[in-house]
Amino acid sequence: MANPFFPGKPVAPEHFVSRTSEINFACDQISNRSHCAIWGGPGMGKTSFLRKLASEQTLQEHGIDTSKAVIVLLNCQNIIPFTPAGFWREALTLLCDQLDSEPQLQAEIKPSLERTVTNDSLRQAIRRLGRKGKFLLLLVDDFDVALVSNDQYTEAEMGTFLAQCRSLAVHAEEAQYLSMIVTSLEPLSKPGPPLNPKASPWYNHYLFQSLKLFTTGELVQVLNIIRPPTLRGEIINITGGHPTLVQTAGFLLWGQIQPGNTPDIKTFARDFERDTQHIFQTIWTRCNPTEQALLMLIALLDVDGHIADKKFNLNGIGRILSQHRRWLGELEDRGVIISSSTETGKFYSFTLSLIKKWVTEEILNTSDNLIRDREKEFLNLISHGQMKQVGGFISWVKNNPDTVQTLLDWISKVLPFFPK
Numbered sequence: 001m002a003n004p005f006f007p008g009k010p011v012a013p014e015h016f017v018s019r020t021s022e023i024n025f026a027c028d029q030i031s032n033r034s035h036c037a038i039w040g041g042p043g044m045g046k047t048s049f050l051r052k053l054a055s056e057q058t059l060q061e062h063g064i065d066t067s068k069a070v071i072v073l074l075n076c077q078n079i080i081p082f083t084p085a086g087f088w089r090e091a092l093t094l095l096c097d098q099l100d101s102e103p104q105l106q107a108e109i110k111p112s113l114e115r116t117v118t119n120d121s122l123r124q125a126i127r128r129l130g131r132k133g134k135f136l137l138l139l140v141d142d143f144d145v146a147l148v149s150n151d152q153y154t155e156a157e158m159g160t161f162l163a164q165c166r167s168l169a170v171h172a173e174e175a176q177y178l179s180m181i182v183t184s185l186e187p188l189s190k191p192g193p194p195l196n197p198k199a200s201p202w203y204n205h206y207l208f209q210s211l212k213l214f215t216t217g218e219l220v221q222v223l224n225i226i227r228p229p230t231l232r233g234e235i236i237n238i239t240g241g242h243p244t245l246v247q248t249a250g251f252l253l254w255g256q257i258q259p260g261n262t263p264d265i266k267t268f269a270r271d272f273e274r275d276t277q278h279i280f281q282t283i284w285t286r287c288n289p290t291e292q293a294l295l296m297l298i299a300l301l302d303v304d305g306h307i308a309d310k311k312f313n314l315n316g317i318g319r320i321l322s323q324h325r326r327w328l329g330e331l332e333d334r335g336v337i338i339s340s341s342t343e344t345g346k347f348y349s350f351t352l353s354l355i356k357k358w359v360t361e362e363i364l365n366t367s368d369n370l371i372r373d374r375e376k377e378f379l380n381l382i383s384h385g386q387m388k389q390v391g392g393f394i395s396w397v398k399n400n401p402d403t404v405q406t407l408l409d410w411i412s413k414v415l416p417f418f419p420k
């Protein structure tokens with residue numbers, strides 16, 4: 001049997017697991033010819049989600065008449081460098097490609113590709129679809145790219161482009177024949193050009209929906225083939241429900257248990273960490289410096305909570321940190337940390353033990369002057385006195401790397417259940 005896991009690439013609709021309420025939500029918007037913005041962190045399943053929506057079977061299952069839908073799936077990362085002209089051309093080209101079974105419509109629309117393609121060209125094409133009782137389902141992946149200026153795309157052009165998208169989706173007569181679904185790493189309200197206080201925000205017509213970590217039920221579905229259940233349970237623990245991590249762990253484990261192979265947990269662990277590094281790197285670099293300092297403090301509090309040496313009691317810092325609700329809330333929304341309420345207040349920890357490992361190793365690997373280099377950010381979060389206390393603890397951490405590594409060890413937890 002072929003390996004049933006798909007690491008590093010979007011999953012095909014027939015292997016797409018769960019996300020039922022999110023798919024229902026998106027299909028409701030498509031039925032109403034409305035628009036939605038799906039957001040989720042790196043590797044959270046955005047592209048797979050759009051591919052699932054692009055499948056006729058999914059649409060039919062939700063009562064959408066696919067004979068009326070012209071489905072275009074485009075990725076903004078394929079438009080290099082991103083420009084509005086490139087975007088409109090790509091959308092119109094793909095639309096034409098989808099009309100092979102409608103040669104007359106195709107022949108009417110195709111000549112526009114020989115001229116300069118603009119938002120108006122797409123509007124006219126949608127009008128033609130509407131006249132034939134059809135509508136355009138425009139699925140746009142990695143829309144973040146359209147929210148960053150480049151050499152050929154100024155901030156003013158960005159403002160115009162986003163207003164054109166809004167106009168097409170809301171104000172134009174053709175809006176009734178269009179449903180646009182975009183994906184991005186963050187909610188659209190975060191990046192993008194400054195808002196014009198006299199107009200509705202450019203993203204106001206999108207209904208937002210986030211893709212979160214898989215729930216335990218969803219994980220059991222994805223990892224169903226992994227036996228015994230105790231091993232599956234440990235894989236669920238180490239991947240924390242992150243789709244990319246789940247697929248990567250499943251894929252590597254499948255390779256390990258093939259006949260003729262002697263399972264080796266060290267190889268599994270090495271390959272797993274190697275193949276998932278980029279996820280943590282992206283999560284880390286997408287955090288602003290204050291969020292990074294906050295994550296470091298959460299990691300230090302975690303280490304402090306596990307060591308017997310009570311000389312560095314950082315409890316007070318934990319209480320202060322929980323007051324920074326805005327930053328903590330952002331990190332929680334992005335699925336990086338999770339909060340739990342205790343008698344003494346809210347307590348924050350990492351969603352994935354591997355994010356904790358990454359952040360702690362970041363502390364171990366950075367210069368001895370970590371506190372001084374990040375002074376401004378730490379002072380946003382804690383007092384001068386507390387910073388001294390943290391500085392002392394960082395020195396301890398750096399002088400005791402073995403103890404710290406033992407705390408971060410996840411391999412020994414999996415070992416008892418690993419195939420022999």
Ligand SMILES: Nc1ncnc2c1ncn2[C@@H]1O[C@H](COP(=O)(O)OP(=O)(O)OP(=O)(O)O)[C@@H](O)[C@H]1O
Pocket residue numbers: 006007008009010011015016017018019040041042043044045046047048049222243244247248
């Ligand atoms: N619903 C799902 N069922 C099973 N596997 C999934 C599902 N969604 C995503 N995956 C798996 O998760 C991984 C990431 O998926 P995908 O590439 O769609 O994410 P993404 O958010 O688009 O990533 P990126 O941020 O890199 O663009 C892939 O290995 C994919 O197979």
Ligand SMILES: [Mg+2]
Pocket residue numbers: 046047048141
């Ligand atoms: Mg993607």
